[in-house]
Amino acid sequence: MNFNKKKVATLIVxxxxxxxxxxxxFKYNSLKExxxxxxxxxLQSGMxxxxxxxxxxxxxxxxxxxxxxxxxxxxxxFNEYEWGRTRYYKMKEINIHFDNVEDxxxxxxxxxxxxxxxxxxxxxxKSVVVNIGEVYLSPSVNETPLLQFNSGSQxxxxxxxxxxxxxxxxxIKGIKDRFSLKISxxxxxQLNDKVVTPSEFPVKFKIGDTITFQYDxxxxxxxxxxxxYFYQLSRLIECEDLNxxxxxxxxxxxxxxxxxxxxxxxxxxxxxxx
Amino acid sequence: MYLSAYNKLFWGFILVVFNINLGPIDILPNFIxxxxxxxxxxxxxxxxxxxxxxxxxxxxxxxLSFKDAYKIQxxxxxxxxxxxxxxxxxxxxGVALIxxxxxxxxxxxxxxxxxxxxxxxxxxxxxxxxxxxxxxTSSVMGxxxxxxxxxxxxWYILYFIWIFITFVAGFFIIxxxxxxxxxLGNDTVDNVDNHxx
Numbered sequence: 039m040n041f042n043k044k045k046v047a048t049l050i051v052x053x054x055x056x057x058x059x060x061x062x063x064f065k066y067n068s069l070k071e072x073x074x075x076x077x078x079x080x081l082q083s084g085m086x087x088x089x090x091x092x093x094x095x096x097x098x099x100x101x102x103x104x105x106x107x108x109x110x111x112x113x114x115x116f117n118e119y120e121w122g123r124t125r126y127y128k129m130k131e132i133n134i135h136f137d138n139v140e141d142x143x144x145x146x147x148x149x150x151x152x153x154x155x156x157x158x159x160x161x162x163x164k165s166v167v168v169n170i171g172e173v174y175l176s177p178s179v180n181e182t183p184l185l186q187f188n189s190g191s192q193x194x195x196x197x198x199x200x201x202x203x204x205x206x207x208x209x210i211k212g213i214k215d216r217f218s219l220k221i222s223x224x225x226x227x228q229l230n231d232k233v234v235t236p237s238e239f240p241v242k243f244k245i246g247d248t249i250t251f252q253y254d255x256x257x258x259x260x261x262x263x264x265x266x267y268f269y270q271l272s273r274l275i276e277c278e279d280l281n282x283x284x285x286x287x288x289x290x291x292x293x294x295x296x297x298x299x300x301x302x303x304x305x306x307x308x309x310x311x312x
Numbered sequence: 313m314y315l316s317a318y319n320k321l322f323w324g325f326i327l328v329v330f331n332i333n334l335g336p337i338d339i340l341p342n343f344i345x346x347x348x349x350x351x352x353x354x355x356x357x358x359x360x361x362x363x364x365x366x367x368x369x370x371x372x373x374x375x376l377s378f379k380d381a382y383k384i385q386x387x388x389x390x391x392x393x394x395x396x397x398x399x400x401x402x403x404x405x406g407v408a409l410i411x412x413x414x415x416x417x418x419x420x421x422x423x424x425x426x427x428x429x430x431x432x433x434x435x436x437x438x439x440x441x442x443x444x445x446x447x448x449t450s451s452v453m454g455x456x457x458x459x460x461x462x463x464x465x466x467w468y469i470l471y472f473i474w475i476f477i478t479f480v481a482g483f484f485i486i487x488x489x490x491x492x493x494x495x496l497g498n499d500t501v502d503n504v505d506n507h508x509x
Contacts, residue, residue, distance in 0.1 A: 039424045039440055041417070050410065053454060057406050060458035067462075125464060 067126040068094050071164065073305055074156075075129075075295070076171030079270040080216060082288065087114075087134040089156065089170055090268055092127045092302065099161035101132055106153045107167070109145040109175070122297040129297050151175045171267060174216065184208050184277045185249055185287045196255035196293050204247040206279050209240040214274035214286070228252065240278075251275065251289040263308065266300050269293040317355035318493030321419060324348030325489055328412070329482035341381040346374035346415070353419060359496070360426040366418030369411050376408050409454050416446055416485060423492045435495050442484045449478040 072093040081087060091101075100118045105111045114134045121131040145151060153173040159165040185202035192198035213236065228234065228250040234241050243249060251273075257265040275287040327345025331338060350370040356363040420443040427435035453474055460471060 039421050039443065049451065053406070053410070053451075056455050057402070057458045060461050061402055064461035125462070 064126075067302075069127070069302075069306070071166060072097075072158075072160065073302065074158075074168040074170060075266065075268060075300070075305065076169065077173055077268040077270070078171050079173045079268075080176070080272040081174060081270065082176055082272060084136050085270075086136065087132075087153075087173055087175075088268065088270065089132040089134070090121060090129055091132070091168075092129050092300070095123060095126055095128055097128075100130060101158050102161050103157075103159040104132065104134065105157045106145070107155050107157060108153050109151050110147070111157075112144050114145070124298055127297075127302065146175050146177060148177055150177065182285065183287060184279055184283075184285045185275070188248070190290075192292060197253060198292065199250055199252040200289050201248060201250045202287060204243045204245055204249060207242075207244050208277055208279040209242050210234075210249075211276040211278055212236070212239045214276055216274075251287075253289065253291045255291070255293045260299075261301075263301070263304055266295050266305055268295065314356060314359055315493060315497035317352045317359075318489060318497040320348045320352030320355075322486065322489040322493060324352060325482070325486045329479065329486055338381050342377035343374045343381060346370050346377055349415065349419065350374055353422070356422060360422050360429070362425045363419065363422035366415055366422065369418065370415045373408065373411055373415055376404070376411070406454075409450075413447065413450050413454075416450075417443065420446075420485070420488065423488065423496070426496055427492075430496070432495055435491060438491065439488060442481070442488050446481040446485050449474070449481040453478050 069092060072091045074089065074091045077087075077089055079087065089104075101116070104114050104116055106114070116132050116134040118130055118132050121129040123129065151174070153170060153175065155167055156170045157165065157167050184205055186205050188201040188203050190198065190200045229241060229243060230247055231250075253273075255265075255269065269291060270293075271291040273289045273291060275289060276284070277287055278284050324345045324347075327340045327348065328342050330340050331342070332340050347370075350367060353363040353366040353370060357367070420439050424436055424439040424443070427433075427439060456471055456474060460468070
């Protein structure tokens with residue numbers, strides 16, 4: 039019952055390598071602090087703000103206080119829940135909801151507000167100012183639509199369609215894009231099953247026409263960093279009837295990234311540049 | 313003469329192998345176990361010098377195990393340990409595992425050599441087989457543990473099965489101490505003199 043010194047030395051070296059390797063890999067994949075994923079959202083009055091962040095799988099704390107420097111630094115009510123998890127991370131969704139119009143007014147003071155930063159305090163006492171992307175809060179508009187919503191659907195491949203019926207004769211003057219994301223060709227417009235390109239604007243429609251807006255989130259390729267973000271966009275379809283009354287149709291575009299495909303390392307570098 | 317020394321080994325290994333926590337407190341603290349083993353092997357060194365080799369490592373383990381007596385963080389996975397502890401503590405865990413295996417080796421080797429001198433073939437073979445079982449199970453666990461950090465949680469079940477197998481191997485080491493107490497514990501100094509010198 040003796041030790042073979044060579045075998046023991048080999049075992050210890052292998053042991054040290056296995057431990058160091060695994061600890062290094064784990065540390066490499068660990069986040070120093072929660073990583074917020076950018077959101078691009080255009081929210082009409084009352085719609086909740088959804089913010090998402092990644093934290094290490096064993097982190098037990100969550101967000102406790104959130105304020106927006108660009109919205110009067112008012113405290114906001116929110117719910118937080120786990121949105122998904124991978125081997126190393128869990129993603130939390132912060133759902134900031136507005137119970138009534140007054141809540142929104144408190145933030146917006148009746149004007150449109152653009153939020154790009156949030157001050158988040160976590161349960162562990164840490165407070166960080168994070169880049170949240172671009173979130174627009176718009177006051178509600180009570181106008182009679184020229185296009186009446188008929189049906190809407192979303193598919194699992196990050197696309198969807200909205201069908202409307204024209205309530206009067208008029209024109210579509212254009213599609214308003216407030217984001218500088220340049221995600222081109224996301225919205226396709228069909229008038230009575232015929233595709234209409236932006237170069238054809240203004241496009242006339244008659245009462246009873248079916249106008250379909252189809253969108254599809256297609257990024258350049260899988261390395262396109264924008265595919266890691268959350269989108270809740272409202273494209274404004276600028277319409278006008280023959281009497282000159284303007285009314286915008288809103289088409290909602292929705293995209294949530296797949297948590298397993300999020301490029302955490304790239305987002306961390308991006309965060310570091312902020 | 314050596315009965316109480318083997319008893320110390322027996323109880324020492326019980327404290328080391330079994331870990332029962334009452335909240336954050338280990339009610340069977342390892343450090344007491346290692347100091348009992350240290351005390352036992354000090355006495356047994358006069359029966360067989362081989363036991364002497366376990367004295368220092370068991371004393372070191374006794375000191376290193378102080379921190380395990382009170383765990384602020386409940387044992388909820390190796391990741392927690394890694395995330396909440398600094399790298400030196402992780403190195404500490406690895407080094408402690410190697411030393412603890414060495415302590416078992418030195419004690420079992422002492423029994424093996426003493427049994428060989430006494431011509432106790434059965435005890436000798438038992439010591440050899442049980443050491444091998446303990447060494448293999450503990451080493452595999454030592455190698456497997458850091459992988460918990462990076463493998464998917466579906467594999468954890470295999471790890472927990474292996475913990476049980478390692479525990480059984482540790483249980484057999486405790487049993488070996490009991491057998492050694494019965495077969496070698498009643499040695500007198502005269503017997504020792506006859507066999508050793």
